[in-house]
Amino acid sequence: MGGGLEDEEVVQVSLEREFKEAFEVCPICGGELAEKRVEKLLRGGPNMATITVEAMVCLRCGERFYPEETVKRFENLRARLARDETDGLELVGGAYEAR
Helix, strand or coil: CCCHHHHHHHHHHHHHHHHHHHCCCCCCCCCCEEEEEEEEEEEECCEEEEEEEEEEEECCCCCEECCHHHHHHHHHHHHHHHCCCCCCCCCCCCCCCCC
């Protein structure tokens, strides 16, 4: 059984390797890519949720690149939100629409 930090390091190495094999630089602008923890806002129907994940982020244009597994998590969470299945999600405030 690995420790939390060890497991996190393995994930980081895997993420960097996965993207370095796909692109050396940002395919949008040619900028340098760096691994970062980012917050993503997801919408499904009238509901919204945030999720913090690892992504490769272009240091020049800010474009984010997510591993396939993370994109699948986004899709599943959006579908749950659209079906109003919010069990296991923490309510942290309200949303307002400006007109």
